[in-house]
Amino acid sequence: MSDRHTQILQAAARLIARHGVRGLRVEEVSAEAGVSTALIYYHFKGRGGLLRHTLEHINRRAILYTDVALDTSADARTQLTDMLLLELQDDPHVRENSAAWGELRATAVFDPDLREQLAAATSRWVDDLAHLIRRAQAAGLAAPEADPEATAERLTALVEGLSERWLSGTTSLRRAHQLLRDAITLELRQPPHSHK
């Protein structure tokens, strides 16, 4: 992927996180990225293609900063807990990414063009988490009766709900983390130390 390509997607994500998707014009992205509108049309065909690629770009960035949880020697339950908590961080890049992602998610309700990609990204996220839940179960760190898919669907949907509350200032980051930790304990039942 060319630098220009990435530069355009970064500019689009920045603008979406700042003002939302709905008013976004290709001209603004061109001004923010410091490239011509012609180049944006060349790379992405038009506004629709630009939005779809921006959604992908934002999703990749979220994977980068949450997969850090997997680069440790921690057990699967700690890894999955950290992976979910890292979705909500007091960091300008994470906040920007979450705001842009939430906005594209909300836009998909009205824009069928974004739905397929949103569904695919959500399903990958759910699968990754379900995989970690299965690993935690195999290691005796999560209740065997927890359904990995349903648990993953609920926990990711909860993260999305809490993320929106955090970004709109309805819930503090600290409170959102606590609610999420407790949800994980309820879903996976026994805390890890009871098995060590």
Place this chain on the structure above:
Amino acid sequence: MSDRHTQILQAAARLIARHGVRGLRVEEVSAEAGVSTALIYYHFKGRGGLLRHTLEHINRRAILYTDVALDTSADARTQLTDMLLLELQDDPHVRENSAAWGELRATAVFDPDLREQLAAATSRWVDDLAHLIRRAQAAGLAAPEADPEATAERLTALVEGLSERWLSGTTSLRRAHQLLRDAITLELRQPPHSHK
């Protein structure tokens, strides 16, 4: 409240549910409601006032169709379960209302003017649910160790996350209901029949 007032708010909610908030202009609401823009300015001062009142209107409508759960002789646990499930219904009015509410929630991330009202509406919803959880606990229908506020915050945030997935076609209504029912069972522990 005058008929005209309500007519304008219904038109605004309809347009928001159809196309989102961001591109919405007062002129479109005036055309949809069949009233002059001057009348809208007279009633709501401007676009900001109109959005805030529409949020309130949508919230009142949601309370109307979910509070049906309270008009029964069912026990508190059944009432709270139904109240949450009624947020997601295969009904054009509920779908319209949920889409408009989700959109205003997403907009509040970018629009500080809507935040205070969103936070107040969310907090009322959480309080109402926490009250029902306490009633269920008093009746022996919910685990006494469940924290009513935290449980209510999690369940309502989950409903919001699931609602967005339902509206964007990522999750079916049937699946969303099942996930929500199971979340209630995890949060409140013992199912009611174990106490009868």
